[in-house]
Amino acid sequence: MEEVVVPVNHIERFSKVLDPELLSRYQQVTRSLRERFEGRTVWNVNTTAAGGGVAEMLHSLIPYVRGEGIDARWVVMEANEQFFGITKRLHHALHGSAGDGTPLGDAERRVFDEVTAANTIELLARVRPRDVVLVHDPQPAGMCDALIRAGALVVWRCHIGHDESNQEVERGWAFLAPYLKNVPALVFSREAYVPAALDDGRTTVITPSIDAFSAKNQELDQATIHSILVHVGLVEGPDGEDRSFVRQDGTPGRVDRQVDVVRLGRAPLWDTPLIVQVSRWDPLKDPLGVMNGFGHLVERGMAGDAHLVLAGPNVHAVADDPEGASVLDEVIAHWRELPHALRHRVHIASLPMADIEENAAIVNALQRHAAIIVQKSLEEGFGLTVTEAMWKGRPIVASAVGGIRDQIEDGEHGVLLADPSDRQAFAAALGKLLADPAWGETLGANAKERARHEFLGIHQLIKHGRLIENLDAVHDECGRPAELTHEVMQRRGSRLEEPRE
Ligand code: UDP
Numbered sequence: 207m208e209e210v211v212v213p214v215n216h217i218e219r220f221s222k223v224l225d226p227e228l229l230s231r232y233q234q235v236t237r238s239l240r241e242r243f244e245g246r247t248v249w250n251v252n253t254t255a256a257g258g259g260v261a262e263m264l265h266s267l268i269p270y271v272r273g274e275g276i277d278a279r280w281v282v283m284e285a286n287e288q289f290f291g292i293t294k295r296l297h298h299a300l301h302g303s304a305g306d307g308t309p310l311g312d313a314e315r316r317v318f319d320e321v322t323a324a325n326t327i328e329l330l331a332r333v334r335p336r337d338v339v340l341v342h343d344p345q346p347a348g349m350c351d352a353l354i355r356a357g358a359l360v361v362w363r364c365h366i367g368h369d370e371s372n373q374e375v376e377r378g379w380a381f382l383a384p385y386l387k388n389v390p391a392l393v394f395s396r397e398a399y400v401p402a403a404l405d406d407g408r409t410t411v412i413t414p415s416i417d418a419f420s421a422k423n424q425e426l427d428q429a430t431i432h433s434i435l436v437h438v439g440l441v442e443g444p445d446g447e448d449r450s451f452v453r454q455d456g457t458p459g460r461v462d463r464q465v466d467v468v469r470l471g472r473a474p475l476w477d478t479p480l481i482v483q484v485s486r487w488d489p490l491k492d493p494l495g496v497m498n499g500f501g502h503l504v505e506r507g508m509a510g511d512a513h514l515v516l517a518g519p520n521v522h523a524v525a526d527d528p529e530g531a532s533v534l535d536e537v538i539a540h541w542r543e544l545p546h547a548l549r550h551r552v553h554i555a556s557l558p559m560a561d562i563e564e565n566a567a568i569v570n571a572l573q574r575h576a577a578i579i580v581q582k583s584l585e586e587g588f589g590l591t592v593t594e595a596m597w598k599g600r601p602i603v604a605s606a607v608g609g610i611r612d613q614i615e616d617g618e619h620g621v622l623l624a625d626p627s628d629r630q631a632f633a634a635a636l637g638k639l640l641a642d643p644a645w646g647e648t649l650g651a652n653a654k655e656r657a658r659h660e661f662l663g664i665h666q667l668i669k670h671g672r673l674i675e676n677l678d679a680v681h682d683e684c685g686r687p688a689e690l691t692h693e694v695m696q697r698r699g700s701r702l703e704e705p706r707e
Contacts, residue, residue: 207328210255210280213455215269219419220664232664235671236274242678243276249333249358250280251349252342253293253526256562257519258486259414259590260342260365265562266417267663267670269454281329283346289321290528293345299378300344301490301585302368310381322348333358336681338674344378345526347385354388359677361391365414366587367399369608379403391677393670395588395609410673413612414588415666416597416657421451421459421566423597426574432476434571438465440515440555441575442473451567461567463558466520468538470550479512479577481636483591484569487518487533490585492605492626494540499582499632501548508637509551517555517572519565574598578639578646584626586610593661596620596653601646603635613661619653 217236221229250268252260264280271278285293291306292314298305308314326349333339335357341350342363353360368375383403386392392409394400400409416423426434433446438461449461467473474480481500485491493516500514516537521530534556541552559565573579579595581604586592588609595602596613602620604610616622621635639646 207284207325208255208282210264210282212265212268212272212278212280214272215419215454216273217270217664217667220662223418223658224662224664228664228668232668232671233274235668235675236271236276239671239675240275242675243338246277246337247334248276248278248338248340248674249329250278250340250342251283251329251346252280253283253285253290253345255280255282256559256565257527259588261562262416262422262590263414263663263666264342265454266420266422267415267667270663270667281332283321283325285321285325285345285526287528288317289345290526292318293526294528296344296378296381297366298490299374299381300366300368301587302370302372302375303490303585304374310377315381318348322346325349326352329353330356338678340670341389344382347382350385350389354390359674359681360389361393361673361677362386362389363393363412364399365395367394367396367401367608368585369396369398371401375401390680391673393673396612399587410669412666412669412673413661414590414593414609415661415663416590416593417663418597419452420454421563422570423594424452424570426451426567426570431571431575434461434568435476435575437461438463438568439467439473440465440553440568440572442475449567451563451570453563459561459563459567461564461571463560463564465517465558465568466556468541468554469552470546474513474553479510479640480515480572480575481512481578481580482515482517482572482576483580483582484517484573485581485583485591486527487521487530487537488527489529489533490583492582492584493518493533493537495584495627495629495632496580496582497537497540497544497552499629499636500552501544502629503633503636504548504551506633506637508633508640510640512577512636512640513551513553515553515555515572515576517557517569520556520559569594570598573600576600577643578603578636580604580632580636581610582623582626582632583607583610589613592620593657596657596661599647599650599654601639601649602653603632603639613656614653618649619656620649 268278295305338359340361350360379401430448433449435441436443451459453459503509579600581589586608592613605626606622614620
């Protein structure tokens, strides 16, 4: 297991963008947590330090907790390819899809348990009784019981889900639920994601968030955006001077690496409108569908001189996503089949991941420069890329799936596609936005306001703070940690995120 080094950050910077009442509510929650958790640690456990929404949120949220004098830490599980193959299959199942169609049976459970056991030994050497452990997503879920027995307060945080149950969803939860039966608090991103098997009074809904000041989301002026995009090779032009951004710890950073781009000929010009999707290379993000929809837009003569950029992480960098390389290969193979005139307008970009904040600054510049940001996912727990686009005030076209429906109201904060596989509707939405930039600006401005009021990190921090405080108070009432079972939580019968009187 590796511990991720997390800097310290101060919440006061939010005073620039938030109302003071919210800030003081946050400070109240953290003050009381600091007193309660003196000498104790709040651990986060997941499976990757880079790539994907969970890593993104942990990098941004933990520093603020540390900034309040609370010892919050982050450890990453170590696992082999076989384990990640199984957990990726599980991930697809919980999203309602069959993934590669492999089984989730006894043999898979044995591999899952073996890897879990090895990691649990290491984690137990660090965690002390009465520490809090936030276990993120299915991969480390098998550790919960041992942590509870060791006297830790365990919260399982699920970042994925599917609205309706189907055979795959049931298969996924049948595999996972046994590991969660003793966990006193379960957190989901949407009410609809709570599976029947776990809907027994210990669940809380907390909406994911973004950090307004991270390298991914901080303001960048046009000259810096230009210099970054030219330097990395995503836009054609003379190399500019200023490719700087501010790192999480306040020190200056600079974009030095370049992007690995598959394209025909030259990069688009600065004035070329870019339609951009940033995502892991995952079939559920539907990169082929984005390309086909863009093809349709061009065929119908509605694309003007727009180009498409499909951007994702360098495929060797995301430890818990073994599918990345094959999906990227498929995207490139599909691109090779496109007619020549279309192919020269489609750019497939693998972003460098060696320095995660440099990667974030490139994503930031690309999102800010995009004429339209798309997220044409077939399934989505909660699209962080959508919130990132909202915060940047960009026009968005996204699928009306999963959490995206909580983020965007169609026609108010962006355009939603009722059927994500409908490439004509996708092309029509893009065409309409390209033809009417003023409309896009209005949608973008509305989206930004909504992100400010609902989706910034401070909201999530307050809710998690209350949850942990309430859980600890119930724990005190129980006396012994192992008795803080879900039956106790059920008897208590109140939702954990509500303030205690
Ligand atoms: N991301 C990134 N670099 C990349 C591709 C993606 O930083 O090359 C980030 C993206 O900006 C977002 C996160 O990864 O913050 C993806 O989160 P989301 O919830 O959209 O999808 P997930 O990957 O969790 O399914």
